[in-house]
Amino acid sequence: MSASLGRRALAEAVGSAALVAVVVGSGIQATGLSHDGGVQLLANALATVFGLGVLIALLGPVSGAHFNPVVTLAAWCTGRRTGGGLTARDVCAYVPAQVAGAVAGAVVADAMFGEPLVRWSTHDRSAGHLLLGEIVATAGLVFLVFGLSRAGRAHVAPVAVASYIGAAYWFTSSTSFANPAVTIGRAFTDTFAGIAPGSVAPFVAAQAVGALLGLVLMGLVFEPQGPAQADASSAQDEPELAAPTLP
Amino acid sequence: MSASLGRRALAEAVGSAALVAVVVGSGIQATGLSHDGGVQLLANALATVFGLGVLIALLGPVSGAHFNPVVTLAAWCTGRRTGGGLTARDVCAYVPAQVAGAVAGAVVADAMFGEPLVRWSTHDRSAGHLLLGEIVATAGLVFLVFGLSRAGRAHVAPVAVASYIGAAYWFTSSTSFANPAVTIGRAFTDTFAGIAPGSVAPFVAAQAVGALLGLVLMGLVFEPQGPAQADASSAQDEPELAAPTLP
Amino acid sequence: MSASLGRRALAEAVGSAALVAVVVGSGIQATGLSHDGGVQLLANALATVFGLGVLIALLGPVSGAHFNPVVTLAAWCTGRRTGGGLTARDVCAYVPAQVAGAVAGAVVADAMFGEPLVRWSTHDRSAGHLLLGEIVATAGLVFLVFGLSRAGRAHVAPVAVASYIGAAYWFTSSTSFANPAVTIGRAFTDTFAGIAPGSVAPFVAAQAVGALLGLVLMGLVFEPQGPAQADASSAQDEPELAAPTLP
Amino acid sequence: MSASLGRRALAEAVGSAALVAVVVGSGIQATGLSHDGGVQLLANALATVFGLGVLIALLGPVSGAHFNPVVTLAAWCTGRRTGGGLTARDVCAYVPAQVAGAVAGAVVADAMFGEPLVRWSTHDRSAGHLLLGEIVATAGLVFLVFGLSRAGRAHVAPVAVASYIGAAYWFTSSTSFANPAVTIGRAFTDTFAGIAPGSVAPFVAAQAVGALLGLVLMGLVFEPQGPAQADASSAQDEPELAAPTLP
Numbered sequence: 001m002s003a004s005l006g007r008r009a010l011a012e013a014v015g016s017a018a019l020v021a022v023v024v025g026s027g028i029q030a031t032g033l034s035h036d037g038g039v040q041l042l043a044n045a046l047a048t049v050f051g052l053g054v055l056i057a058l059l060g061p062v063s064g065a066h067f068n069p070v071v072t073l074a075a076w077c078t079g080r081r082t083g084g085g086l087t088a089r090d091v092c093a094y095v096p097a098q099v100a101g102a103v104a105g106a107v108v109a110d111a112m113f114g115e116p117l118v119r120w121s122t123h124d125r126s127a128g129h130l131l132l133g134e135i136v137a138t139a140g141l142v143f144l145v146f147g148l149s150r151a152g153r154a155h156v157a158p159v160a161v162a163s164y165i166g167a168a169y170w171f172t173s174s175t176s177f178a179n180p181a182v183t184i185g186r187a188f189t190d191t192f193a194g195i196a197p198g199s200v201a202p203f204v205a206a207q208a209v210g211a212l213l214g215l216v217l218m219g220l221v222f223e224p225q226g227p228a229q230a231d232a233s234s235a236q237d238e239p240e241l242a243a244p245t246l247p
Numbered sequence: 248m249s250a251s252l253g254r255r256a257l258a259e260a261v262g263s264a265a266l267v268a269v270v271v272g273s274g275i276q277a278t279g280l281s282h283d284g285g286v287q288l289l290a291n292a293l294a295t296v297f298g299l300g301v302l303i304a305l306l307g308p309v310s311g312a313h314f315n316p317v318v319t320l321a322a323w324c325t326g327r328r329t330g331g332g333l334t335a336r337d338v339c340a341y342v343p344a345q346v347a348g349a350v351a352g353a354v355v356a357d358a359m360f361g362e363p364l365v366r367w368s369t370h371d372r373s374a375g376h377l378l379l380g381e382i383v384a385t386a387g388l389v390f391l392v393f394g395l396s397r398a399g400r401a402h403v404a405p406v407a408v409a410s411y412i413g414a415a416y417w418f419t420s421s422t423s424f425a426n427p428a429v430t431i432g433r434a435f436t437d438t439f440a441g442i443a444p445g446s447v448a449p450f451v452a453a454q455a456v457g458a459l460l461g462l463v464l465m466g467l468v469f470e471p472q473g474p475a476q477a478d479a480s481s482a483q484d485e486p487e488l489a490a491p492t493l494p
Numbered sequence: 495m496s497a498s499l500g501r502r503a504l505a506e507a508v509g510s511a512a513l514v515a516v517v518v519g520s521g522i523q524a525t526g527l528s529h530d531g532g533v534q535l536l537a538n539a540l541a542t543v544f545g546l547g548v549l550i551a552l553l554g555p556v557s558g559a560h561f562n563p564v565v566t567l568a569a570w571c572t573g574r575r576t577g578g579g580l581t582a583r584d585v586c587a588y589v590p591a592q593v594a595g596a597v598a599g600a601v602v603a604d605a606m607f608g609e610p611l612v613r614w615s616t617h618d619r620s621a622g623h624l625l626l627g628e629i630v631a632t633a634g635l636v637f638l639v640f641g642l643s644r645a646g647r648a649h650v651a652p653v654a655v656a657s658y659i660g661a662a663y664w665f666t667s668s669t670s671f672a673n674p675a676v677t678i679g680r681a682f683t684d685t686f687a688g689i690a691p692g693s694v695a696p697f698v699a700a701q702a703v704g705a706l707l708g709l710v711l712m713g714l715v716f717e718p719q720g721p722a723q724a725d726a727s728s729a730q731d732e733p734e735l736a737a738p739t740l741p
Numbered sequence: 742m743s744a745s746l747g748r749r750a751l752a753e754a755v756g757s758a759a760l761v762a763v764v765v766g767s768g769i770q771a772t773g774l775s776h777d778g779g780v781q782l783l784a785n786a787l788a789t790v791f792g793l794g795v796l797i798a799l800l801g802p803v804s805g806a807h808f809n810p811v812v813t814l815a816a817w818c819t820g821r822r823t824g825g826g827l828t829a830r831d832v833c834a835y836v837p838a839q840v841a842g843a844v845a846g847a848v849v850a851d852a853m854f855g856e857p858l859v860r861w862s863t864h865d866r867s868a869g870h871l872l873l874g875e876i877v878a879t880a881g882l883v884f885l886v887f888g889l890s891r892a893g894r895a896h897v898a899p900v901a902v903a904s905y906i907g908a909a910y911w912f913t914s915s916t917s918f919a920n921p922a923v924t925i926g927r928a929f930t931d932t933f934a935g936i937a938p939g940s941v942a943p944f945v946a947a948q949a950v951g952a953l954l955g956l957v958l959m960g961l962v963f964e965p966q967g968p969a970q971a972d973a974s975s976a977q978d979e980p981e982l983a984a985p986t987l988p
Contacts, residue, residue, distance in 0.1 A: 003964060011962050018881070025912030034779025038281025038290055043779055043911055049297070050790070051908035054901050058885055061892045062962060112877060112914045114870040129361040136359060140265070144305055151308040160301050167298035170290055171272030173359045221258050221309060223250060285528025285537055296544070376608040383606060387512070391552055398555045407548050414545035417537055418519030420606040468505050468556060470497060532775025532784055543791070623855040630853060634759070638799055645802040654795050661792035664784055665766030667853045715752050715803060717744060 003062050009093040011063035013101035015055045019067050020105030020185040021112075022051035027192030028113045040192065045169035053162030060158065068179040069095045070211045074142055078215070095181075102185025110189050121187050121194025125174065131206040133174035138210030140168065141178045143218050150222035180204045250309050256340040258310035260348035262302045266314050267352030267432040268359075269298035274439030275360045287439065292416035300409030307405065315426040316342045317458045321389055325462070342428075349432025357436050368434050368441025372421065378453040380421035385457030387415065388425045390465050397469035427451045497556050503587040505557035507595035509549045513561050514599030514679040515606075516545035521686030522607045534686065539663035547656030554652065562673040563589045564705045568636055572709070589675075596679025604683050615681050615688025619668065625700040627668035632704030634662060635672045637712050644716035674698045744803050750834040752804035754842035756796045760808050761846030761926040762853075763792035768933030769854045781933065786910035794903030801899065809920040810836045811952045815883055819956070836922075843926025851930050862928050862935025866915065872947040874915035879951030881909065882919045884959050891963040921945045 003011070026047035030040040056065040066072045072086065072094045079085015086094070107117050144164050148154050168176030177183045177195070183204060187197045195203065250258070273294035277287040303312040313319045319333065319341045326332015333341070354364050391411050395401050415423030424430045424442070430451060434444045442450065497505070520541035524534040550559040560566045566580065566588045573579015580588070601611050638658050642648050662670030671677045671689070677698060681691045689697065744752070767788035771781040797806040807813045813827065813835045820826015827835070848858050885905050889895050909917030918924045918936070924945055928938045936944065 007962055007964065014958065014962060021877075022908050022912040025914075026908070029782070029911045029914070029916075030779055032778075033782055034777050036281050036283060036286060036777060036779065037279075038277055038283065038286040039777060039779040039783065041276075041280055042286065042290055042293070043783055045293075046783070046786075047908045047911035050904040051912065054885060054905045054908065057894065057897055057901055058888050058892065059962070061894070108877065109912065112870055112874045112912075114868070114914070127361070129359055133359045136268075136355065144301060147305050151305065153304065153308070156304055160304055163297040164301045167269050167273070167294045167301065170276045170294035171269040171298065171356065171359075173272075173276070173361070175276075217261065221254055221261060221306070223254070283528050283530060283533060284526075285524055285530065285533040288523070288527055289533065289537055289540070292540075374608070376606055380606045383515075383602065391548065394552050398552065400551065400555070403551055407551055410544040411548045414516050414520070414541045414548065417523045417541035418516040418545065418603065418606075420519075420523070420608070422523075464508065468501060468508060468553070470501070530775050530777060530780060531773075532771055532777065532780040535770075535774055536780065536784055536787070539787075621855070623853055627853045630762075630849065638795060641799050645799065647798065647802070650798055654798055657791040658795045661763050661767070661788045661795065664770045664788035665763040665792065665850065665853075667766075667770070667855070669770075711755065715748060715755060715800070717748065 005090065005093055008063040008090070009097040011059045011065075012067060012094050013097040013104075015059045015063070015065060016067045016098045016101030016181055016185070017105035017108065018055055019048075019052060020102045020182055021109045022047055022105075023182065024106050024109035024186065024189050024191060024193045025112060028109065028115065031192045032113075041169060041175070044193065045166050048169065049162045049166035052165055053158045056161055057158040063094070065157075066094060067098060067101075067181070068141075069098055069181055070138060070142065070179065070207055071145060072098070074146065074211055074215060078146060098181035099184055102181040103188055104185075106185045106188040110191070113191075115189070115191060118188050119190040121190045121196050123190070123194045123199075124196045125199040126196075126202060130174040131202055133172035134177060134203055134206035135210040135213065137168045137172040137174060137176035137178040138207040139214035139217065140164065140210075142211045142214030143221075146215065146218045147222050150218065150225060174203070177203055178207060178210070180207055183207070252337065252340055255310040255337070256344040258306045259313060259341050260344040260351075262306045262310070262312060263314045263345045263348030263428055263432070264352035264355065265302055266295075266299060267349045267429055268356045269294055269352075270429065271353050271356035271433065271436050271438060271440045272359060275356065275362065278439045279360075288416060288422070291440065292413050295416065296409045296413035299412055300405045303408055304405040310341075312404075313341060314345060314348075314428070315388075316345055316428055317385060317389065317426065317454055318392060319345070321393065321458055321462060325393060345428035346431055349428040350435055351432075353432045353435040357438070360438075362436070362438060365435050366437040368437045368443050370437075370441045370446075371443045372446040373443075373449060377421040378449055380419035381424060381450055381453035382457040382460065384415045384419040384421060384423035384425040385454040386461035386464065387411065387457075389458045389461030390468075393462065393465045394469050397465070397472060421450070424450055425454060425457070427454055430454070499584065499587055502557040502584070503591040505553045506560060506588050507591040507598075509553045509557070509559060510561045510592045510595030510675055510679070511599035511602065512549055513542075513546060514596045514676055515603045516541055516599075517676065518600050518603035518680065518683050518685060518687045519606060522603065522609065525686045526607075535663060535669070538687065539660050542663065543656045543660035546659055547652045550655055551652040557588075559651075560588060561592060561595075561675070562635075563592055563675055564632060564636065564673065564701055565639060566592070568640065568705055568709060572640060592675035593678055596675040597682055598679075600679045600682040604685070607685075609683070609685060612682050613684040615684045615690050617684075617688045617693075618690045619693040620690075620696060624668040625696055627666035628671060628697050628700035629704040629707065631662045631666040631668060631670035631672040632701040633708035633711065634658065634704075636705045636708030637715075640709065640712045641716050644712070644719060668697070671697055672701060672704070674701055677701070746831065746834055749804040749831070750838040752800045753807060753835050754838040754845075756800045756804070756806060757808045757839045757842030757922055757926070758846035758849065759796055760789075760793060761843045761923055762850045763788055763846075764923065765847050765850035765927065765930050765932060765934045766853060769850065769856065772933045773854075782910060782916070785934065786907050789910065790903045790907035793906055794899045797902055798899040804835075806898075807835060808839060808842075808922070809882075810839055810922055811879060811883065811920065811948055812886060813839070815887065815952055815956060819887060839922035840925055843922040844929055845926075847926045847929040851932070854932075856930070856932060859929050860931040862931045862937050864931075864935045864940075865937045866940040867937075867943060871915040872943055874913035875918060875944055875947035876951040876954065878909045878913040878915060878917035878919040879948040880955035880958065881905065881951075883952045883955030884962075887956065887959045888963050891959070891966060915944070918944055919948060919951070921948055924948070 026044050030043040059065045076086045076091050110117050186195045187200050273291050277290040306312045323333045323338050357364050433442045520538050524537040553559045570580045570585050604611050680689045681694050767785050771784040800806045817827040817832050851858050927936045928941050
């Protein structure tokens, strides 16, 4: 549960790479096999649900399985108040590992399908209502991850977070990136799951806004942990994300 | 487990809003991507299964995760007999929160997809056999929720209730609204999941009939809880719906 | 765990009715919405997976959740050897309840979709390779149900049995009826999931052959329970099928 | 947990046969029902997820549920270092049982659908990027199986491994064979899931490379087990793969 920072950062990089490889690769496979946009997104979403759930179950015990700078930063902020959780040094290792992993994952996916290893996406995603979609998607993700922790149910995170993303692929207009590292990685591939570089910054800004909204909402709905619970939390290494079992 | 009524009502509102946003939003996304009605309903149903399971797992520990006036009223009725459960004051907070949340969820979904925020649905659902579908759908839901409680398996409610709705999307002719708050919310959007305002009252009436049938059937199949069990139940706050773990 | 035989038989009837209503109803819905046979069977299979898993989780604690004469008879045979399990009287109540429930389920499904309540199916399923499919499907089901029991994992039956049927819809040529009661019920509806009355008897015969094969294979792969285990088993009511938790 | 080698080898043969029958049979069913390649692969992948999860849950307690020479060999290698696990004699029984079972599974699937029992596949899969897909697919599988063991989560293997394969069908260009026995078995059928005999050897070589990469990556991310843990492991029979519960 207390792996070295090196192993934890590697776990974040590997997990982020695998996540982006699943998203990008399944998008390429789906568009190669079907002409129906609904079937394409079904395949893309189901592959992501299966892959993300496995990654959280497997790497949660090592690094907490964030794979997402927004989650890492929120964990750092909330942990500061209760005294446990991530340190600034952890954050400085996690976030670059996540971004580098995400880019590598896009390159690996392109390579597996014989696509150019890097080609900037031409998939413009700048419409205003897509940004609202990203705000909602990220608010929901943060509300879920930290709400599960406060409710004492972090152990269901592998299934719950994967299921949430599966729903958010469909119910948000942006298909729910909800993750700055993944957003950057997906700019490196001109395939189904790509995002034009010009759309990246607005998406990341919307994700930041959504994360704040999610934390506020979480504070309104869930009781703050008492000192005893906070102590118990800080005794373990970041228990709110450790996701000990895939139920 | 004993959150303030304010937090519990907020949880009901947020959960109902999220549920309707998932149903309506995924319906818009699906009709925008596919011309095959089967693919559209598959996407709509799977998004709902994923989203509803997450919401029950997350908010069950706060409010019981009803998101449904029929369930709230049935919990109040059955709780009166055993001496535990919801009070009339709880019901008066839960039901308006559910309806307001459901309407807000439809508006948010429309906004995310650039649709008019409110436009009455023109989707007529008044055929008689659809009402039979709603009766069956709601009877099954109530039979399940309260049967799990009597069988001592309320902890599987997140997966079981979500799976039930996933099946009921397909096996009932009405695609299983089974929820007056959601029915009202879905009248506010003229998209795939909408319901014409004129069809709302008959649907709600059918849901009430179904709920009664479900309670009767539940009483016939499941042994009543003995006094000891009822006491244990009332010691916890509404254990039959608390759904402690997503397995 | 020791419900009266009346409640247990009612649970078998209700569960069998619900199972057939799910199979038949989702078939009607799917053929009404899609022209792609693959999408139709995906919908039919997923609805059945969701519905069957819920039914086993809910009714397992009452009756063992057989819903299937082949399982009931096999449980009676295997229970006789170890001294626990079903009595002949139980069998005489379970099987008629299953068949009556299955027929009622088909009628309810037809009614929900405005179809004639009873119309013999014209769906001929008499090709020889379909019978081989039924043999394989039923052998696999019996191998699974009784193998889980011998392996001490009956508690995963709700998910495992539902998942098995989801696979068997696709990998067997007959789409896996694997259940005489359901086969009879499906003869009463001339819709997607129907089976012509003339094909029923060969299907049931194939299911009986498959059940025997499944029991033989189970005996070869799994160690017999020692006397201590058998005693522990008989102390509970039919533990091999009780399926205590939906995981 | 300590079944005789005969029973364990039979379990490996039966499991491998069932796995290939599911993969091949669902492929035949899917291509017979749908003209959309995406729907075909969705059906093929979901049937495999359901079937594989059930097989691991059922046969894990008997043999460890490898069904895969690459996993058996990796378990033997890693077990030698910690002192527990498979013996060379076990390996010599498991691998032939897996290959024979896989071939039998393809024949049974063909028989169920009225196809010629054996006809060499004409499905050429020799493009270089497919081999990269197989390397990635097998590296991921080995990383997962042995990483779960090191993380103390082998009990989630039924759901985690099945989910991984469900994702890998889509995100790898080869649709993730990741298994030499299954690869050989799929050469015997000239249907959707077949692989031309000339493509088998390169696929198996790629799988061997992937397995090595997966073990290396596993060693980098996961802490080695201390002696105490290793002892605890060797006390049970191959705990890393025993997969005691389907969660």
